[in-house]
Amino acid sequence: MEKFNNIYCIVLAAGESTRMGQPKALLKFNNVSFLEHLINVTKTAGLINVIIVLGYDSEKIRNSLRLENFKNNLNIKIVVNKDYKLGQLSSIHTALCALPENAEAIILLPVDRPLISRYVLEEILEKYFLSNAKIVIPTFEGKRGHPVLFSSAMFDELMDAPLDIGARYVVWNHPEELVEVETSESGILINIDTPEDYKKYILKD
Numbered sequence: 501m502e503k504f505n506n507i508y509c510i511v512l513a514a515g516e517s518t519r520m521g522q523p524k525a526l527l528k529f530n531n532v533s534f535l536e537h538l539i540n541v542t543k544t545a546g547l548i549n550v551i552i553v554l555g556y557d558s559e560k561i562r563n564s565l566r567l568e569n570f571k572n573n574l575n576i577k578i579v580v581n582k583d584y585k586l587g588q589l590s591s592i593h594t595a596l597c598a599l600p601e602n603a604e605a606i607i608l609l610p611v612d613r614p615l616i617s618r619y620v621l622e623e624i625l626e627k628y629f630l631s632n633a634k635i636v637i638p639t640f641e642g643k644r645g646h647p648v649l650f651s652s653a654m655f656d657e658l659m660d661a662p663l664d665i666g667a668r669y670v671v672w673n674h675p676e677e678l679v680e681v682e683t684s685e686s687g688i689l690i691n692i693d694t695p696e697d698y699k700k701y702i703l704k705d
Contacts, residue, residue, distance in 0.1 A: 503629065506604035507549065509542040509621075509647075510595040511535065513611035514555025514584035519694045524612045525554075525561050527692065529702055533564060534614045534692070542609070543573055545621035550576045551598055553591040555584025589658075589666040596655055605651045608667070613646050615687025615701065623681050624649050633679040635671060638688045644680070645688030653677075 513525040513535055520527070525535040532540070535552070542550055554561050558580045567576060581594040592608065599606070605628065609616065620638050628636045628649055636649040650658060654670055661669040671678060692698050 509550045509607045511552045511609045514581045514591045516556040529614045545618040551595045552578045555581040607647045607649045609647045612691045627681045634677040638683045639680045
């Protein structure tokens with residue numbers, strides 16, 4: 501949809517995946533990697549702009565991507581966060597620096613949240629356009645999860661937020677400009693962080 505043209509999905513895949521023991525971006529879900537799955541989710545939700553932030557094992561992850569499966573439908577940009585050890589906010593900074601000046605909003609998609617669906621993205625986008633909120637967060641049974649949308653009005657504050665607190669700092673500072681979207685999907689709360697998580701939520705069959 502044309503109104504999504506200046507909204508960018510930021511797939512955060514720079515971490516070391518220490519507890520998993522292998523890059524979480526490359527774990528399989530529905531016969532594709534977590535990373536490719538989330539790219540597909542953005543596409544089916546009608547979003548065409550994706551920035552992938554890599555860091556640890558960046559070449560291995562980049563080489564695994566079959567971009568030919570997406571390039572005719574999506575505008576995909578890969579950036580590398582050389583400071584990935586500083587935490588997730590450093591990856592958000594890397595993505596923000598790669599945005600064009602006309603970017604209207606970003607949606608943060610951590611790569612270890614493969615159970616996020618297109619419907620959650622659609623609900624977030626609908627709430628954003630109807631409310632004109634600067635931050636949109638999905639909830640399940642009253643608990644906040646991912647992905648989170650930040651409008652461009654929040655970009656400078658994201659850049660200035662303390663690295664040890666991260667994007668939550670901006671959320672905490674703007675309760676009056678934030679809206680929540682109650683969803684029926686518990687996947688917004690589930691991150692696949694360990695082999696046990698992977699077996700429980702992905703290999704459960």
